[in-house]
Amino acid sequence: MIDTHAHIHFPQFDEDREEVIKECEEKLDAVITVGCDLEDSKRAIEVANSSKKVYASVGIHPHEARNYSERDYERIVELAQSPKVVALGEMGLDFYRNLSPKERQYEVFHMQVEIAKELDLPVIIHTRNAAKEMADFIKKHFDGVRGVIHCFSGERELLESALDAGLFISYAGIVTYPKNRELRETLKYVPSSRLLIETDSPYLAPQPVRGRRNKPTYVAYTAMTVARELGLSFKDVDRITTVNAKRLFNLPLTGEEEKKRLVYQVGDKLYINLTSKCPCSCKFCFRGTEDYVLGYNLHLKREPIPEEYMYRIKNPGVYSEIVFCGYGEAFERYEALKKVAEWVKKFSKDTPIRVDTCGLGYLITENEKILEELKGLIDSFSISVNASNKEEYLRVVRPKFGERSWDSLVKFIKDAKELGFNVRVTAVDYPGFNRNEFEKFARELGVEYRIRPFKRFKKWEE
Structure with missing residues (x-):
């Protein structure tokens, strides 16, 4: 686990x-200690240099922006090139206390973003009482x-702009506070590949230790709350957020x-990833944007033989369910699907x-007997339809088989x-989805239905 x-x-x-x-070294994979002005950033680097598992960021907090200007560009660049520095920040906008003039906050924030571009470093963004302004800044x-x-507090407009821009969303101890139900609700809209957790220690201790000085190992309490809200295990959240932090901050x-991954476990279920091919190009899909899902790299460069899956499954009886679900469409490898299911x-x-x-298994395999062949092997199908009529389906799902797909x-x-x-x-x-018509469509077919939250990976318009 990483305290980001x-x-x-x-x-x-x-x-x-x-x-x-020492406690961090024993219990965590890494900690990022975050600078708030240039002198403070120097101290962060000194502490990072004292441990293999501690890294630093260099930045100017909006509260400190009044003391800096574009003349400090080279000073930040020099500090940021220290070996243990993995990010720039924290930086951003804070219109709650207004300890620095708004104009200076914008100037110093923009300067640091330009440095991030120059050095190819990620940024750590602070925002308070400035969600709309931050959303607009990100867009521009x-x-x-x-x-x-950092320490996302629940504003939907900011969440959408951040995810559209490919940013990660980090939840701190405040997500554990009983009154923050609306903040916890936002968790379901964040793609698993963009989720992070943090402490912001010494501040914002999570609920079980609220009132004490916060410390990095308390990030586990935040992980527990995230797991409970998302219906995942603690182990799942540990894996997801650790991998995400390493990807963002370029840690090994x-x-x-x-x-x-050919197979991957989530909770007590095992998922089988047969292929990266799919006949659909859904507007909301992560394929081509993200390779990591739930902390696993699912983008296969080859199509393994069935025996490779059997070897990795080992003992199928230990799982509550085995699911053919991966980066692509399982029916693209129908014979492999059938052989693994038989095993x-x-x-x-x-x-x-x-x-x-x-x-679209009939069209993929050019065989309308496949369901009969799968009797006794497959127990259930979860069919991703995403529309209630042909016109909507073709517009959003965009199947390669065209008109005959529906x-x-x-x-x-x-x-x-x-x-x-x-x-x-x-x-x-997704935006514009007609929930009532879809529910009616499912009832007419006499089948169960599920509507999943829309998780943004890029601008919907694109």
């Missing part, structure tokens, strides 16, 4: 800093800039973290098998239900 935002170089840690760092100045919204990934059922008849599919999809759903499979149709609640 702490201030362990602050005076609050002067008495026991070595002890705190963040083309090609990597970074994170382990061999396991880099590995392209699973041979060793564990009671382990349910589900296929998550776009429902009728084939509907036939697949009806046939699967008639043959006794458990069938659920799903949709993403």
Whole structure:
């Protein structure tokens, strides 16, 4: 686990800093101690140099912007090139206290963004009482800039602009506070590949230790809340946020973290990733934008043989469900799907098998007998429809088979239900999606349905 935002170089840690760092070294993968002005950033670098697991950022907090100007450009560049510096910041806009004039905040913020472009470093963004202004700034100045919204406090306009720009979203201890239900609600809109956690220690201790001085290892409490809200395990959130932090801050990934996953576990379910090919180009899809999903690299460069999956599954009976769901469409490798499913059922008849599919299996395989062939092997289908009519489907899902896709999809759903499979149709609640019509569509087909939150990976208009 990584605490992506702490201030362990602050005076609050002067008495026991070595002890705190030792605890971090024992329990965490890394800590980033974040600078707030140039002198403070020097102290952050000194502390980072004292431990292999502590890194630093260099930046000017909006509160301190009054003391700096564009004349300080070269001073920041020089500090930022220290070996343990992994980011610029924290920087941004703070119109709550207005300790610096707004004009100077904008000037110093923009200067640091330009340095980030020059040095190819990510930025750590602070914003308070300036969500709209920050959203507008990101739209204008963040083309090609990597970074994170630190201690996100729940503003939807800022969330959308940040995700459109490819930024990460970091949740601090405030997400654990009982009254912050609306902030916790925003978690479901953040793609798993953009999620981070932090402490902002010594401030904002999470609920179980609220009132105490915060410290980096307390980031685990935030992870627990995130896991509970997203229906994930603590282990899942640990993996997801650790990999994301390493990707953003260019920290070394382990061999396991880099590995392209043929199978991957989430909670007590095992997922099988057969291929990266898919006949659809859904407007909301992450394919081509993100390779990492739920902390796993799923973008396969080759198509492994079925035996490679069998070897990795090992004992199918230990999982509550096995799901064919990966980067692409499982029916693109129908024979492999069938062979792996046969193997699973041979060793564990009671382990349910589900296929998550776009429902175009008939067109992909050019075989309308596939459902009959899968009887006794597959227990259920989760079919991603994302529309309630042909026109909407072609516009949003954009299948390569064109006009005939919709009728084939509907036939697949009806046939699967008639043959006794458990069938659920799903949709993403993208901009303009007609929830009522989709629910009506599912009821008319007599199948279950699920509507998933829309997670932004890029501008919807694009």
